[in-house]
Amino acid sequence: MLDKVTKQKLVVIGNGMAGIRTVEALLERAPDLYDITVFGSEPYGNYNRILLSPVLAGEKTVDDIMLNTVDWYEDNNITLRKGETISMIDRRTCEVVTDAGDRVPYDRLLIATGSNPIMLPLPGKELPGVIGFRDIYDVDRMIKASTNYRNAVVIGGGLLGLEAANGLMKRGMNVTVVHLLDTLMERQLDPVAGGLLRKSLEERGMVFKMPAQTQAILGEDRVTGVRFGDGTELAADLVVMAVGIRPNFELAKKAGLYCERGIVVSDTMQTYDGRIYAVGECVQHRRQTYGLVAPLFDQAKVCANHLAMKGFATYDGSVTSTKLKVTGIDLFSAGDFAPGPDKEEIVLQDANRGVYKRIILKDKKIVGAVLYGDTIDGPWYFQHLRDGTDVSHMRERLVFGAANLGDGGVNGQNSVAAMSDETEICGCNGVCKGAIVKAISEKKLFTLDDVRAHTKASSSCGSCTGLVEQVLAFTLGGDYSAAPKVKPLCKCTDHSHDDVRRVIVEQQLKTIPAVMRFMEWKTLNGCHSCRPALNYYLLATWPGEYRDDQQSRFINERVHANIQKDGTYSVVPRMWGGVTTPSELRAIADVAEKFNIPTVKVTGGQRIDLLGVKKEDLPAVWADLNDAGMVSGHAYAKGLRTVKTCVGSEWCRFGTQDSTGLGVKLEKFMWGSWTPAKVKLGVSGCPRNCAEATCKDVGVVCVDSGYEIHFAGAAGLHIKGTEFLTKVETEDETLEVIVALTQLYREEGWYLERMYKWCDRVGLEQIRKRVVDDIANRKALFARFAHSQQFAQTDPWAERASRGVDRNEFAPLAELELA
Amino acid sequence: MTSWIEIGALDDIPRLGSRVVRTPSGNIAVFRTESDEVFALDDRCPHKGGPLSQGIVHNKRVTCPLHNFVIELANGQAVAPDEGCTHTHPAKVENGVVWLSVRQAAAVS
Ligand SMILES: Cc1cc2nc3c(=O)[nH]c(=O)nc-3n(C[C@H](O)[C@H](O)[C@H](O)COP(=O)(O)OP(=O)(O)OC[C@H]3O[C@@H](n4cnc5c(N)ncnc54)[C@H](O)[C@@H]3O)c2cc1C
Ligand code: SF4
Ligand code: SF4
Ligand code: FES
Numbered sequence A: 001m002l003d004k005v006t007k008q009k010l011v012v013i014g015n016g017m018a019g020i021r022t023v024e025a026l027l028e029r030a031p032d033l034y035d036i037t038v039f040g041s042e043p044y045g046n047y048n049r050i051l052l053s054p055v056l057a058g059e060k061t062v063d064d065i066m067l068n069t070v071d072w073y074e075d076n077n078i079t080l081r082k083g084e085t086i087s088m089i090d091r092r093t094c095e096v097v098t099d100a101g102d103r104v105p106y107d108r109l110l111i112a113t114g115s116n117p118i119m120l121p122l123p124g125k126e127l128p129g130v131i132g133f134r135d136i137y138d139v140d141r142m143i144k145a146s147t148n149y150r151n152a153v154v155i156g157g158g159l160l161g162l163e164a165a166n167g168l169m170k171r172g173m174n175v176t177v178v179h180l181l182d183t184l185m186e187r188q189l190d191p192v193a194g195g196l197l198r199k200s201l202e203e204r205g206m207v208f209k210m211p212a213q214t215q216a217i218l219g220e221d222r223v224t225g226v227r228f229g230d231g232t233e234l235a236a237d238l239v240v241m242a243v244g245i246r247p248n249f250e251l252a253k254k255a256g257l258y259c260e261r262g263i264v265v266s267d268t269m270q271t272y273d274g275r276i277y278a279v280g281e282c283v284q285h286r287r288q289t290y291g292l293v294a295p296l297f298d299q300a301k302v303c304a305n306h307l308a309m310k311g312f313a314t315y316d317g318s319v320t321s322t323k324l325k326v327t328g329i330d331l332f333s334a335g336d337f338a339p340g341p342d343k344e345e346i347v348l349q350d351a352n353r354g355v356y357k358r359i360i361l362k363d364k365k366i367v368g369a370v371l372y373g374d375t376i377d378g379p380w381y382f383q384h385l386r387d388g389t390d391v392s393h394m395r396e397r398l399v400f401g402a403a404n405l406g407d408g409g410v411n412g413q414n415s416v417a418a419m420s421d422e423t424e425i426c427g428c429n430g431v432c433k434g435a436i437v438k439a440i441s442e443k444k445l446f447t448l449d450d451v452r453a454h455t456k457a458s459s460s461c462g463s464c465t466g467l468v469e470q471v472l473a474f475t476l477g478g479d480y481s482a483a484p485k486v487k488p489l490c491k492c493t494d495h496s497h498d499d500v501r502r503v504i505v506e507q508q509l510k511t512i513p514a515v516m517r518f519m520e521w522k523t524l525n526g527c528h529s530c531r532p533a534l535n536y537y538l539l540a541t542w543p544g545e546y547r548d549d550q551q552s553r554f555i556n557e558r559v560h561a562n563i564q565k566d567g568t569y570s571v572v573p574r575m576w577g578g579v580t581t582p583s584e585l586r587a588i589a590d591v592a593e594k595f596n597i598p599t600v601k602v603t604g605g606q607r608i609d610l611l612g613v614k615k616e617d618l619p620a621v622w623a624d625l626n627d628a629g630m631v632s633g634h635a636y637a638k639g640l641r642t643v644k645t646c647v648g649s650e651w652c653r654f655g656t657q658d659s660t661g662l663g664v665k666l667e668k669f670m671w672g673s674w675t676p677a678k679v680k681l682g683v684s685g686c687p688r689n690c691a692e693a694t695c696k697d698v699g700v701v702c703v704d705s706g707y708e709i710h711f712a713g714a715a716g717l718h719i720k721g722t723e724f725l726t727k728v729e730t731e732d733e734t735l736e737v738i739v740a741l742t743q744l745y746r747e748e749g750w751y752l753e754r755m756y757k758w759c760d761r762v763g764l765e766q767i768r769k770r771v772v773d774d775i776a777n778r779k780a781l782f783a784r785f786a787h788s789q790q791f792a793q794t795d796p797w798a799e800r801a802s803r804g805v806d807r808n809e810f811a812p813l814a815e816l817e818l819a
Numbered sequence B: 001m002t003s004w005i006e007i008g009a010l011d012d013i014p015r016l017g018s019r020v021v022r023t024p025s026g027n028i029a030v031f032r033t034e035s036d037e038v039f040a041l042d043d044r045c046p047h048k049g050g051p052l053s054q055g056i057v058h059n060k061r062v063t064c065p066l067h068n069f070v071i072e073l074a075n076g077q078a079v080a081p082d083e084g085c086t087h088t089h090p091a092k093v094e095n096g097v098v099w100l101s102v103r104q105a106a107a108v109s
Helices: A002-006 A017-029 A049-056 A070-075 A136-148 A159-170 A191-203 A250-254 A293-307 A378-387 A412-418 A433-443 A448-455 A465-476 A478-482 A497-506 A512-518 A530-541 A555-559 A582-594 A615-627 A659-670 A731-748 A755-762 A764-773 A775-792 A796-801
Strands: A008-013 A034-040 A066-068 A079-082 A086-090 A095-098 A103-105 A108-111 A115-117 A151-155 A174-178 A207-209 A214-219 A223-228 A233-235 A238-241 A245-247 A263-265 A276-278 A283-285 A321-323 A331-335 A344-350 A355-362 A365-372 A424-426 A569-571 A599-602 A608-613 A640-645 A679-684 A698-703 A706-711 A723-728 B005-009 B017-022 B028-032 B038-042 B056-058 B061-063 B070-072 B091-094 B097-100
Touching: A008 A017, A008 A103, A017 A034, A017 A066, A017 A293, A049 A136, A049 A159, A070 A079, A086 A250, A108 A293, A136 A159, A136 A238, A151 A159, A151 A233, A159 A174, A159 A191, A159 A238, A191 A207, A191 A331, A191 A355, A191 A365, A223 A238, A263 A276, A276 A293, A321 A378, A331 A378, A365 A378, A378 A424, A412 A465, A424 A433, A424 A465, A433 A448, A433 A465, A448 A465, A497 A512, A497 A530, A512 A530, A530 B056, A569 A615, A582 A608, A582 A615, A608 A615, A615 A796, A640 A659, A659 A679, A659 A698, A659 A731, A679 A731, A698 A731, A706 A731, A723 A731, A723 A764, A731 A755, A731 A764, A731 A775, A755 A764, A764 A775, B028 B097, B038 B091
Parallel strands: A008 A034, A008 A108, A034 A079, A108 A276, A151 A174, A151 A238, A174 A207, A263 A283, A640 A679, A679 A698
Antiparallel strands: A086 A095, A095 A103, A115 A245, A214 A223, A223 A233, A321 A331, A331 A365, A344 A355, A355 A365, A569 A608, A599 A608, A698 A706, A706 A723, B005 B097, B017 B028, B028 B038, B056 B061, B061 B070, B091 B097
């Protein structure tokens, strides 16, 4: 207690990012010097404001973004007075006064009040439904609006506006972004990069009205629309103003501290009153105000030094760089990129890859950089920019980035290897490569979370996560992969099948290049293992939306026939449930003769196989089979193959149910569906099991009282009897359970993982719970399967035989007489 | 001496795909990469003669459809640990037209 009395009192106004960063830095330097009290208007601990955008977009929760919980304040003997606003600073008595009238004395005072969103002085701006984008309260209101209303207008096409618009769109609203100028993010981007950004946001469904000036906000009890300078109007249930921020210095100004556009501070972050410090967005330092965390964290360090009475550090301003936090869009900008007579620029534009890079040079030095689509070298350019490196010797290859100047590798690891130790990796927290490498090797760190905890790298906006992971991989070398970890999908990535599937859904990734880019694939176009897997995952996740990528399909699925050892193909027409007719058999015989097909064989799945068909004959063979009413048997597919049946109650003296009819029904419902690996079904009319149903992926054994459903059998490389799933009473229920089971497998199975392996991995009980016990879930699975079948059930043979799909595939490009 | 023969339009070969050119001495597979480079190789895998033209193309490589040998398009070499080499032929693109120069196997060996 005595101790406490003798300690100096530090009062902090503003429980935000800059204020608390200062306190943290102070505790590191002088843990016992002050008795600290923090006032914050917001009713929370300190959270990462930057990540409000992903919270709005539904990618993170409020809990995820907490930086210092209430416990942290207690553990460090800090009095946190959350939910309390300071309304006055009494410099005469050295006290602050809360809005409730409480007076609290200070020896030193730190003002870190941040800034407020600018609300345009438009008629109607006070209407409910008109908000800024600054804190958790705003995000809550936006999320609430998105569940009750449809149309949102975001005023302002800068960083904040676009992140708000993206989040609202992800929440299902129709979003229009209104921007005064004709380039988005004009402070960070040049018109070309702005145009690329606009295009990709438009592709995601965002609408832009620009250039346009908002004139009035319409509505009586709540906003209903917006009117523009040209007289047009737009319906809106929510208007978000994101036109800029205004440093929050009213309190300081009232206390007589000198303010211009912010609270004016010295190089030691002191205001004109030496006992009062200020940091953060509320500050003006050497005529500059800042709106990004990196410079604020620099200020925090300097301020903490001075408060700790180790007053040797001074702050001389920061150069900033920006990344847009819209998932799936890579954008980086730094420095000054306005064209000028004394400046040179190097531009690389690759429309195919959606890449644009512009590096601006002045006096042999980089003064600005705008990168779009490929931002891996952003930190590297930024480093040279800040260091003022003479880059004339590498001018030629500069635009290709660090990797190209190093050892020419295409993947990120090399570019990380080529970075100097001083290269900044995490811009928010100012952590350079050397510091991360040092922490990894000295503290024996193995995971991203360790690195975050020890260095703070990648713990603020998260944009540098990929780079930090690469530094980890590069530093640990072999050890990194040896660390306990799930198996990667293939050598092109460190991510597992499950990660990839999850991220595809979460980030709404809809093309193979988008997945590879977002998940930082290590190879340019993947390989024969990952491309078919990604193609399947996208197809299964976005039925009807994803365009099947033929070049990522194994040849059998590309030409809808099975390749044989001599490069010819085999063709298997579908015979529903293994039942055929004389006219079908005749057509098969005719085709075999007409095209000189050398071998005709009965398969294990009760079909007829025509082997040895030349590739160029395939379309004609199919045309003839189509004419006889037959379609592709998908004998080549990672998909539903065959349903094998016995003759059942129709003919067999032991038959209990119509096993043939049920098999046909199942096959007609399920044909054409793609699955992680092949799926074969069997239906037997009694437990004598002539259709061998109990070694199939899914098997039905009919009994007097109904249908036993079995699954997860195999009779290939491994032999395994099925597991009993459940017994049902009707054909319809049988269909529903089997379809739901298959859909669950489609959604969770790893590519090329047979159903029995999937069952081993996730567990029989887990599966039973979701497709048998939880009836609502079963119905939902069934509905999703049925939905995707709308798009899957077109006969690929007919498309190619008579509708000319992929015609090129089957004919040679040229025939040369002489060679 | 190289004599170039026009064999068709670049657009007739799918990106990350391949088409076949028939010659009396066997098929030649013409590949197109993502960045529109073209490469021509005998359509025979060094392993067991699989048709490389039917494989999955990735970066500047193709995976044989029969047993997954990976072949470098530029020099026909199998990627380690596999071994073997497929005969290559000069190919180029000019103004969207693909040209091939067929090297006689006899002339090489
Ligand atoms: C949605 C969003 C996305 C962003 N994205 C990025 C990004 O990607 N990169 C980046 O670098 N920056 C980003 N920023 C900016 C960054 O969040 C700010 O620069 C940073 O939070 C400013 O820190 P500060 O401490 O100055 O202010 P704040 O973090 O705003 O803290 C100020 C606190 O003081 C409290 N306060 C104010 N007055 C009083 C008073 N009188 N009494 C008590 N308490 C008071 C406020 O309630 C607030 O909690 C983003 C900002 C937002 C809103
Ligand atoms: S499984 Fe039973 S019903 Fe079917 S053919 Fe065999 S004995 Fe007959
Ligand atoms: S068992 Fe082996 S050899 Fe016979 S068809 Fe199957 S894969 Fe070919
Ligand atoms: S024939 Fe090409 S891998 Fe065997």
